[in-house]
Amino acid sequence: MFTVVISGNVNPGDIIANYALITNPDGPGALPVAPNVIVSPSQVPASGNKFLYLDTMNTTPILTRIPPTVNTNNEIAGLGASDDIDISPATQDTLTIGAGNIPVSLWIGRNNRKGDRTVTATLLYSGGSNGTIGSDTQTFNLTTDGTAGAQLVNFTIPLASDLTLDPGTTLTLQINNDTNKANRSIYVYSTLNGSDSAANISINPVINVDSLEWYDAAYPAGTPVSQVLPGTSLYLRAVISDPFGSFDIASAHIDITDPDIITVVSGVPMTQVNDSGTATNDYA
């Protein structure tokens, strides 16, 4: 037996061959070979940021993971009028919003009296879990009406500590026009000048490979196998999850490396064979 200590300077997926050259001055040497070691990805679920875009502002405003393809807008009158923009669908699995500042950028314009506008953006959640994440208020001056004078207003909503939300939670962006004068409405636009109105939220997990196994038959048949003979037909099967819903899982690609550390399959798209739910239809 020989022990190998792997350097910390490796990346997930790296393959490390193990062999020992034994020199025996008094007899024959040897070259024992151990199975390759493949460096596993972290078992800690992947975290990252999810943008929640504003869309269909002229009909039923929603927060969505799909960027808007056309600009739409919604008018919010002054004197404290507000609009609640809900995510659709609700969250599908437990997730944690990371502590820190949550940036919210909104394209805001006017269609009547020029001058200052005071707007508050608040993030709320309801359903599986209920509460308020936080809010921020910005005052800015709109001199020109319509899209030409619209500004990308940046809000920063603080979250003091990690917040875990149960499945079935609806996130809501509430926009209040707190301008304290009559006839000071605002328009909130979904996308202008190549950038989108959106909240940028740190989520954990953001996407997760729940399992990857070799099967002896195509989905849904077969059982996992760990040892086969040359010439065997196999099926690599992966289950991937996303707390916002399966619709937010975009694709999966596979690499296969043989025992000589030769890549025989590189970056090939896998075929989707199952979608767990109807949430996909909400964005079809």
Place this chain on the structure above:
Amino acid sequence: MSHTKTYEYAYSIPGAGTLGFWDAEILAHEGTEGTVTDAGVASIEVVATPSPTLDTSTKSVVDLNGGDELPGCRNEQLYILRLRCEQYGIPQYFEHHGTR
């Protein structure tokens, strides 16, 4: 809740494929921004095809009527043929009863 997708990729280990551990790594992509991924790995061991062998090292003919010491039997005599087969070093025994 509706939060999983299952993906599959068919792959045949070549007939002359190298023996040892074959490794697969998946990269799962999220959203439309192309900024977040998660990875997973799985290995499978390819082992040598065993050579099928038939070991007939034990073979006997029993004369149930007794008297005959020759390794055979006469007409109308019962016989038992025992076979010992060995595959992958594991023996199996078979017995056949018949009448000549």
